[in-house]
Amino acid sequence: MSKVMHFSREFKPTNTIVKINNVKIGGKFFAIIAGPCVIESPEQYIETAKIVKEAGANIIRGSVFKPRTSPYSFQGLGREGLKLIKELGEDLKIATITEVMDPRDIKITANHVDIIQIGARNMQNYDLLKEASKSDVPILLKRGMSATIDEWLYSAEYLMVEGNENIILCERGIRTFSTTTRNTLDLSVIPLLKMRTHLPIIVDPSHATGNRDLIAPVSKAAIASNADGIMIEVHYNPDIAKCDGAQSLPPEMFIELIEQIKPILEIEKKVVTGTSMNLEEVRRRINYVDEDIIDLIANRLHxxxxxxxxxxxxxxxxxxxxxxxxxxxxxxxxxxxxxxxxxxxxxxxxxxxxxxxxxxxxxxxxxx
Missing domain, CATH: 1.20.59.10 (Chorismate mutase)
Known part of the structure; x- marks a missing residue:
């Protein structure tokens, strides 16, 4: 008899909803993760974070350990940058996420951020996965550049063996023969994974396309495909960014993006938690919750x-x-x-x- 995997629908038929402070991801709860690719300075990180939070983001991204293709490229502020993330999260009262590459940095990072990210290059770094699995902090796992669905899910299984069910999958595009975009975004993976796993899945349009002009349409497509969130790179001045400037949205484009996706989120009955709401939005969320309650009662009676x-x-x-x-x-x-x-x-x-x-x-x- 084959073992039932922790990530599978057989293990848990209902959707996992990852909770981070007052933010929820999964089911009807949608995450908008935004911020700079890499934290360059306190000014750049804080100003960008304030902008994206005001616009509607509920999680702030920003790397302090940054894997780069060239050893001469800027690779982040290191452990010193973790203090900045913790202070910003407390000051702005918003959830934070950052990437970890070294197993030795897991524990200290978990004490400074709300979500640990494991990037595409480290999806099959099994020593890192094993160490991360010991943490009770939610973990975002990006799909490897050429990873199959099974390889990706088994990496998630590594993270879950110690009992942490708060795993978020992130599709960020895979490497193909096409060089038109930075990667080839596999949107078909979203409905496929919804059938195979209870874990939430978000999309990273920034790394998928490498082109800021493509981020809005790809974000809309991700929502229509039933993604549980988007992860967007935003820089208060992309022209001087030390990393991924071409795919980073300037503030005005991010604000416009949020306005463009609101109607689609409403059609898909997706809710962004952890942000301010007007009365109409509050009532809409109450209606969604009531529908969920009735659906769950029906499932129990069945x-x-x-x-x-x-x-x-x-x-x-x-x-x-x-x-x-x-x-x-x-x-x-x-x-x-x-x-x-x-x-x-x-x-x-x-x-x-x-x-x-x-x-x-x-x-x-x-x-x-």
Whole structure:
């Protein structure tokens, strides 16, 4: 019998929703990750971060350990830059992400950022993956330049073996014979992965295209393909950027991009958390949550036939007070964890449990 992989739908049928402070990624929750490719200076990082947050980004990117093709290119501020990321996240009250290349930097990075990124060049750096798996910080895993889907997912499995389910996949294009764009973006991978894994998947249009004029249309296509987020390089002055200036959006183009994708996000019923909202947006999100609640209740009730079949074969009674008591204790614990009234949760689940029990009795009586 083959082992069920942690990343698979067999292991977890429902979508994983990664939570970072007040930001959620996965399901109906959409991430807008933006910021400079590499942190060059405090001024460049802070000014760019303020701009993208004001425009609507809910996670700030910026590398301090930067892999470069040429050994003479700027490779980031190193560990000193981590302090800057931590200070910015606290000052702006926004989630942060940065890349790690060396297993020895995992622990210190996890103490300074909200998400660890493992880049395309390191997707199969297994020592790095093993060390990262020991962290409970969410991890964004980019697809390798020539990686197959299976290779990518097995790299995610390396990250999950120690129990960290907060893994985000990132499609950033693969290397093909075409040189028209920096890489060839594989948008078909999004619906394919949605069938195979419960993990959220985002798209990096910046590295996929290498051309700032292509980022807006590719971002729209990613949302229409049901991606769970986009990762955009933004620089307050791309003409003087030390890295990837050609694919970095200037502030005005990023602001325009956010306005252009809002209608598509609404059509796809995607929600960007961790940003300010007007009353209409709040009500729209409430409607989405209500739909999710109804869908989840329906899924629970649809499990009744399977329950009946098992209980009938094994002569197990419909009413099991021990099991119901275990569930109530579990619900109380979760209510306290999420700072919700335990009495409210108990009332809701008492109704659901009673309905489940009633449906089981009706079905079993009708079968008789």
């Amino acid at each position: 499990l009744v036939p399977a329950l009946i079949e098992f209980k009938s074969k094994n002569s197990i009674p419909v009413y099991q007070p021990e099991r119901e008591q275990q569930l109530r204790e579990k619900y109380e614990h979760l209510a306290k964890k999420y700072n919700i009234s335990p009495e409210l949760i108990q009332k809701i689940f008492n109704l659901i449990i009673a309905e489940m029990r009633s449906l089981q009795k009706q079905k079993m009586n009708s079968d008789d």
